[in-house]
Amino acid sequence: xxxxxxxxxxxxxxxxxxxxxxxxxxxxxxxxxxxxxxxxxxxxxxxxxxxxxxxxxxxxxxxxxxxxxxxxxxxxxxxxxxxxxxxxxxxxxxxxxxxxxxxxxxxxxxxxxxxxxxxxxxxxxxxxxxxxxxxxxxxxxxxxxxxxxxxxxxxxxxxxxxxxxxxxxxxxxxxxxxxxxxxxxxxxxxxxxxxxxxxxxxxxxxxxxxxxxxxxxxxxxxxxxxxxxxxxxxxxxxxxxxxxxxxxxxx
Numbered sequence: 001x002x003x004x005x006x007x008x009x010x011x012x013x014x015x016x017x018x019x020x021x022x023x024x025x026x027x028x029x030x031x032x033x034x035x036x037x038x039x040x041x042x043x044x045x046x047x048x049x050x051x052x053x054x055x056x057x058x059x060x061x062x063x064x065x066x067x068x069x070x071x072x073x074x075x076x077x078x079x080x081x082x083x084x085x086x087x088x089x090x091x092x093x094x095x096x097x098x099x100x101x102x103x104x105x106x107x108x109x110x111x112x113x114x115x116x117x118x119x120x121x122x123x124x125x126x127x128x129x130x131x132x133x134x135x136x137x138x139x140x141x142x143x144x145x146x147x148x149x150x151x152x153x154x155x156x157x158x159x160x161x162x163x164x165x166x167x168x169x170x171x172x173x174x175x176x177x178x179x180x181x182x183x184x185x186x187x188x189x190x191x192x193x194x195x196x197x198x199x200x201x202x203x204x205x206x207x208x209x210x211x212x213x214x215x216x217x218x219x220x221x222x223x224x225x226x227x228x229x230x231x232x233x234x235x236x237x238x239x240x241x242x243x244x245x246x247x248x249x250x251x
Contacts, residue, residue, distance in 0.1 A: 003152075003162060003163040003164075003165075004028055004029055004030040004162065004163075005029050005030065005051045005052060005117070005121065005154075005161055005162070005163065006029075006030045006031075006032045006048075006049055006050055006051045006052075006163075007024055007029050007030065007031055007032065007050070007051065007052050007053070007054060007117070008031075008032055008033055008035070008041065008044055008045070008048075008050045008052075008053045008054070009021060009024075009031060009033070009034045009035070009053075009054050010035055010036070010037075010038075010040075010041045010053060010054065010055045010056060010059065010065065010068060011034070011036065011054070011055075011056040011083065012036040012037065012056060012058070012059050012060035013056070014036070016056075016106065017034050017036070018034070020054065020083070020113065021034055023110040023113050023114075024113070026110070027110065027113075027114050029117070032044065032048050032049070032050055033048065036059065036060050037059050037060050037061035037063075038059055038061050038062075038063035038064070038065075038067055038068050038071075039061065039063075041053070041055075041068055042068075042071065045072070045075075045076060050076075050078060051078060051079075051121075051163060052078060052079050052080065052081070052101075052117060052120065052121060053068075053072060053078065053079075053080040053081070054080070054081050054083050054104075054117075055068055055069060055080055055081070055082055055083065055100075056082075056083055056084060057082055057084040057086060057091065057095065058084070058085075058086070065082060065084070066082075066094055066095060066097070066098055068080075069082065069095070069098035069100055070097075070098045073098055073099065078124075079101035079102075079120045079121060079123075079124035080100055080101060080102075080120075081100060081101055081102035081103070081104055081116055081117065081120050082095050082100045082102070082103050082104065083104045083106065083108075084103075084104075084105065084106065085105070085106045087105045101120035101123060101124050102116045102117075102119065102120040104116045118161065121154060121161045122161070151165060151166060151167075152164055152165045152166060153166065153169075153200060153201070155181055155188045155190060156188070156190070157186075157188050162188075164181070164183060164188070166201065166202055166205065166206075166216075167205075167216075167218065168183045168184045169181060169182070169183055169201075169206075169216050170182050170183060170184065170215075170216055170219040170230050170231055171209075171213060171214065171215045171216065171219070171230050171233070171235060172194070172197060172213065172214040172215075173212060173213055174194040174211075174212040174213070177191060178190065178191055179191075179192055179194060179197055182231075182233075184231075194208070194212070194214060195208075197214065198214050201214070205217060205218060207241060207244070208241070209228065209235060209236075209237045209238065209241045210235065210236045210237055210238055210241070211238075212236075213235050213236070213237075215228065215230060215235060216230075217245070217248075219231065220245070223237075223242070223245060223246075225242070228245070
């Protein structure tokens with residue numbers, strides 16, 4: 001099942017905040033809340049799932065958007081983008097100290113907002129994969145997962161990134177330079193080597209069943225000498241994978 005990206009807006013100008021929310025919802029994102037101060041944002045982050053935060057640097061409180069960015073970096077493993085009217089050197093240098101995933105200067109158009117979000121999600125998801133994977137291995141006994149969420153992965157479809165639960169992925173098929181990610185009810189095309197994509201998935205669920213396939217063992221319905229069946233689809237398997245599956249079934 002696909003899930004729209006959930007975004008928190010932190011902006012003390014109500015008119016701008018409402019415009020941003022309209023732009024985001026028109027594109028297809030889900031706005032979980034629209035708040036004006038640091039303290040409200042902290043409460044939302046505690047209580048709700050958020051995939052990305054849009055933060056005005058100057059807020060209607062003593063604490064600034066930079067303070068909030070620091071809090072997110074210390075407590076949450078999610079990307080955030082500064083949205084501000086200030087592009088002077090001092091503000092930019094101060095913002096850089098908390099390493100935002102984007103910096104969007106007002107006024108902006110819907111396309112600018114979309115582009116900033118897409119790049120932030122993409123960079124956070126893939127560029128930081130190696131360091132996040134190492135941390136995940138240390139904390140989760142070998143479970144290497146997506147750098148944004150431990151139970152899901154971002155997959156692009158048309159002009160949006162959707163959050164896909166690992167459990168919903170049935171199998172992945174390599175097709176030239178693309179991968180076909182098959183979920184319970186959808187298919188997505190991803191540009192990635194099969195080996196690299198396997199590294200983003202939980203090792204105790206996903207295996208290289210064939211040179212062109214990754215499968216989620218929880219979705220295997222049947223097996224014979226050459227194939228397995230997942231959701232009425234026959235998938236060729238290697239001798240090694242067949243032996244592994246039979247051994248697992250009998251253990």
